Amino acid sequence: MTEKQFMDQLNASLKKLSTEEKQDILQDYQEHFAIGKAEGKTEEQIADALGSPNKIARELLAMYHLEKAETNVTAGNMFRAVWAGIGLGFFNLIIVLGPFIALLAVVAAGWVIGLAFSLSPLLVLINVVIYPGSFVLFDLFASIALCGLGLLITIGMYHLTNILTRGFIRYLKLNTSLVKGGLTND
């Protein structure tokens, strides 16, 4: 691969980054090529030793998405960070996706329980409207108690979701820093 081919490929794979950051990255590799050539190496030798531009871009993109998820916690940013983490290799498919799905399931279940409990008085009301004869005070009080419990669970889930999201971003960061610095030459 020539210097131009290497730089073009890297440039194309880094489309998502801001122009400023992309320039900064490309400059590092330009400098690397320039010094290598001054030492008498050919462009092909230098490019070979650098490795695949796509792999380099994958690491940089994973880093970028993580930073975004960290500064601006939205579901979309989280998904992109997880996706980019998985993109670093098969090893990561299991290490990243497994905990993520488990976490998602726990959070989703918690929210569903909290909301269902909170809305239970509504069900009693609907029941009374449809079958006016069936009203029992016990139902009403039980549902009010459930509603209170549901509200507590919902508030708890709100905080738990925040904590878990932060924790998971940290886990992703640790994971990317481990997988990063890809030392394979293939």
Added chain:
Amino acid sequence: MNVQFKKGILEICVLVLLEKQDCYGYELVQRISDKIEIAEGSMYPLLRRLTKEGYFTTYLQESSEGPSRKYYKLTDKGKDYLHEQMQEWKEFSNAVNQLIEEGVQNND
């Protein structure tokens, strides 16, 4: 050597080299790849990450040959981090060496 294993160690290598003197990227890459087989291109993402974590600062310096070079300088935070990492590495490598020696003795 195992790929996953080498990755973490690379960080210590970079930090150690920068503790002695400021270096430019190419220099760091060459000095490490002389001793350890690496994909040289992945060193730059590593340097970027450590810079963003605040362990290095960078500055440009003119060179007599070719374009100006980006030098990396270890910060105080970077030094603290290096010493932490070195301590961990020493404990880890001592433990591994001990296990290897015990293994060798048992085989005799």
